[in-house]
Amino acid sequence: MRRSRKLLLALFALLLPLQAQAVLEIKITGGTEGALPVAVVPFAWEGAGAELPVAVGGVVADDLRRSGRFDPLPEGEMLARPHTAQAVNYQNWRALGTEHLVVGKARPMGPDAYNVQFQLLDVFRQAQLTGHSLTVRKGELRSAAHRIADIVYETILGERGAFDTRIAYVTERRPSKDERRFMLQVADTDGHNPHTILESKQPLMSPAWSPDTRSLAYVSFENDQAEIYVQELATGHRRKLAAFDGLNGAPAWSPDGRHLALTLSKDGNPEIYLLEVDTGNLRRLTSNRAIDTEPAWLPDGRGLVFTSDRSGSPQIYRLSLTGDRPRRITFEGSYNAGADVSPDGEHVAMVHGQGGRYRVAVMNLETGALRVLTDGRLDESPSFAPNGSMILYAAEAGGQSVLSAVSVEGRARQRLSLQAGDVRDPAWSPFRN
Amino acid sequence: MNSKMRFLSVAAMAALISACSAPGEKKPGGGTDEKIFGEQGEQAAGEQAGAQAETAGTDAEAQALAERGEMAMSPLDDPESVLSNRTIYFDYDSSKVKEEYLDILTAHGEYLAEHPEQAVRIEGHTDERGSREYNIALGDRRAQAVKRLIMFHGVSTDQITTVSYGEERPVAMGHDEAAWSENRRVELIYAGH
Structure with a gap:
């Protein structure tokens, strides 16, 4: 199934002219009352160049915020930026009131693909709730980020996420x-x-x-x-x-x-x-x-x-x-x-x-x-x-x-x-x- | 408004022409107009219609001019004619034709009955409020209501096409009652006029 989707996306890219198209601007206009405190650390980039082609962590945090169910911690308030569970100091995150933490990293896989790994951690139990490794084509990094947001959403709330739609x-x-x-x-x-x-x-x-x-x-x-x-x-x-x-x-x-x-x-x-x-x-x-x-x-x-x-x-x-x-x-x-x-x-x-x-x-x-x-x-x-x-x-x-x-x-x-x-x-x- | 009407009617005529001509006969511009509509002397093409309006007077004169093979004015091009009223307006969420428009529709019905070669396109429109597809259906009902009143005078169904644009083609762009009342309308579009 996944393969056919990739193929479909590839065809899509081939057949549609790559014209500059205006992106819809999103503005959050409603409150986050009752939203769960979560932190998504910016994902590390283990490839050439200074940073990830797409700010995967930022896309995940934005998705979660838009759902109204989560209140992601602003990047500027983070005391540390770990990329794996081993590097996490849970005390720091608990002090910030964060209940769930997402950490991850990405690296190139050959010339056309990326591998993205992430872990969702429960700050109070100091335990991993889930962890995944996704390999996606170049140009699908945003889609990978939406899938990560879907997994986080479903793991914590028990209902399927709809970000990757x-x-x-x-x-x-x-x-x-x-x-x-x-x-x-x-x-x-x-x-x-x-x-x-x-x-x-x-x-x-x-x-x-x-x-x-x-x-x-x-x-x-x-x-x-x-x-x-x-x-x-x-x-x-x-x-x-x-x-x-x-x-x-x-x-x-x-x-x-x-x-x-x-x-x-x-x-x-x-x-x-x-x-x-x-x-x-x-x-x-x-x-x-x-x-x-x-x-x-x-x-x-x-x-x-x-x-x-x-x-x-x-x-x-x-x-x-x-x-x-x-x-x-x-x-x-x-x-x-x-x-x-x-x-x-x-x-x-x-x-x-x-x-x-x-x-x-x-x-x-x-x-x-x-x-x-x-x-x-x-x-x-x-x-x-x-x-x-x-x-x-x-x-x-x-x-x-x-x-x-x-x-x-x-x-x-x-x-x-x-x-x-x-x-x-x-x-x-x-x-x- | 006028330029839009003209554009639409020219476009409609072009469509009609291409529908009528055999593939080999299609010619650009006035020549084709003459060929299809010329005998009636009624279909003054585009820009010439305005110039003729000042010289041509009555139907009889028009007929005489037509017989001499010159461009003549149709009552459809006479700004003084009741037939120049081609837009009727509706109340909110209503497809009931108001009494004040009955005389106008009677005139159009009688004209079309007397001119079976003349086609008209009836376009139904709504204001922007509410649901888009419901508005398409409402515009359709408005166009159908006008069609029924026109057909009452013995007009053939072949002469009439209806279309609803719902809220998709407003004439007034505002978001208030002044704009909405202008947009709740049916327009009669005559090919070539």
């Missing part, structure tokens, strides 16, 4: 008054390594990851109407999947990757259909004179939630593929739309409009309890991290569209923005195994 999003720039440039991009979760998947003068929308993370479905207006394409990231190969009369929108992959739920208005009204990806067979799922759109799968693949304004205002409904009548599930607020289901199937995130503000709320599917998580005015497009810990969404800040992330319990917040231009329509990838 990716995000897709759409950027828009206006080079002149009448000119617009849209780009569909994929980047690491910290905004680094952005790759442009597609560039267009017409709007691009609604990227959706295939469950195997190899393809994106998205909406493009390149032919003057909303059409759905599927594009393989490694090869760039793209296929037009839906271009019926009217709108073709809101693609959502079924958990087994065999179907896309989508919205078509070919029969005169926006309705939700199921499209079998290999055969193109269509099955209509909704039948109502109102708007039915924005399908999102429940993780068992047997049902969906979607937006409908059949009650007079947009609300979230749930339907099962067995054909039961859709059931309304949101009752708070005048506007609930654009749902995303948490990976464990227990929660639904949505755009929640009330009192003229549009914010992201999370509802417990079992109890119906709804919690508003964000504090913007025009928040939209919530997308769960594959471990369910955070929600990425689009917000307005200073007249610009930016991405924001919030932890599900609402503690940690951060903003990802472009220096010039809008970023929106985020979609967090599934795990890549």
Whole structure:
């Protein structure tokens, strides 16, 4: 599996032009209350040159900080910089209040690879919790750092980390008054390594990851109407999947990757259909004179939630593929739309409009309890991290569209923005195994 | 706005032309326009339309000019005509056409019924609030509502295409009600006008 991923990344690098692409800037905007004190010592470099090509320790610390669950010790406050467990003076770290310590080093392995070793230590028990040695290709050091952050996160918290995953999003720039440039991009979760998947003068929308993370479905207006394409990231190969009369929108992959739920208005009204990806067979799922759109799968693949304004205002409904009548599930607020289901199937995130503000709320599917998580005015497009810990969404800040992330319990917040231009329509990838 | 409309309509005409011509016949510029639309005398190409607006008067005159093989003005190019109203506005989260726009849509419906060769593209748009895909669906509903009112006058479905851009193509860039009310709209785009 790992090998095929490496190959995939190599192909990726070959096929995509290496243009200078703006990296999303991350700014942490929310507090770290209750976050666990941890220290990640800068990793040692045992190769030629003064230092590591990528500050691995710094990337790990940044990942942990962004999760809101950890409060890494600033480098400047460290009394020593050990690189192995043997060199650690636990008293020093205990005095600083550090509970967990990460130490490590990297060295070249031949001309094309690096070996990275690290240990996660429990300061109070003075014991190693885990230790790993990773060998990665040149250019994958950041990915190695994200994997280390994932291991640290999972070892301490008992749940899988999602740092070594990716995000897709759409950027828009206006080079002149009448000119617009849209780009569909994929980047690491910290905004680094952005790759442009597609560039267009017409709007691009609604990227959706295939469950195997190899393809994106998205909406493009390149032919003057909303059409759905599927594009393989490694090869760039793209296929037009839906271009019926009217709108073709809101693609959502079924958990087994065999179907896309989508919205078509070919029969005169926006309705939700199921499209079998290999055969193109269509099955209509909704039948109502109102708007039915924005399908999102429940993780068992047997049902969906979607937006409908059949009650007079947009609300979230749930339907099962067995054909039961859709059931309304949101009752708070005048506007609930654009749902995303948490990976464990227990929660639904949505755009929640009330009192003229549009914010992201999370509802417990079992109890119906709804919690508003964000504090913007025009928040939209919530997308769960594959471990369910955070929600990425689009917000307005200073007249610009930016991405924001919030932890599900609402503690940690951060903003990802472009220096010039809008970023929106985020979609967090599934795990890549 | 005007230059955008013109750009769009020229682009739409170009699309129409390429759709109509056999591969060998495709010619750049006005020659092709003449070939396809010339008989009707209605499709004054791009820049010339404005100049003609000052000299051409009534439909009859236009007809006469057309018979002499000269460029003539279509009522679609007459800024005084009710047909020059091509944008109608909607309330928040509504696809109901307001009464004040019914006369305008009647005029377009009647014009299109009388000119079965004329095509129109109906574009639905929304403001930026709320969910993007829901807004695409809402824009679609707005375009469909306008289409139904126009078709009521005996217009063929072949003459009408609809598209929704949702919130993706705002005309006003602000983030307040002044901008939003301008963006909640349907635009009628006539090929060549």
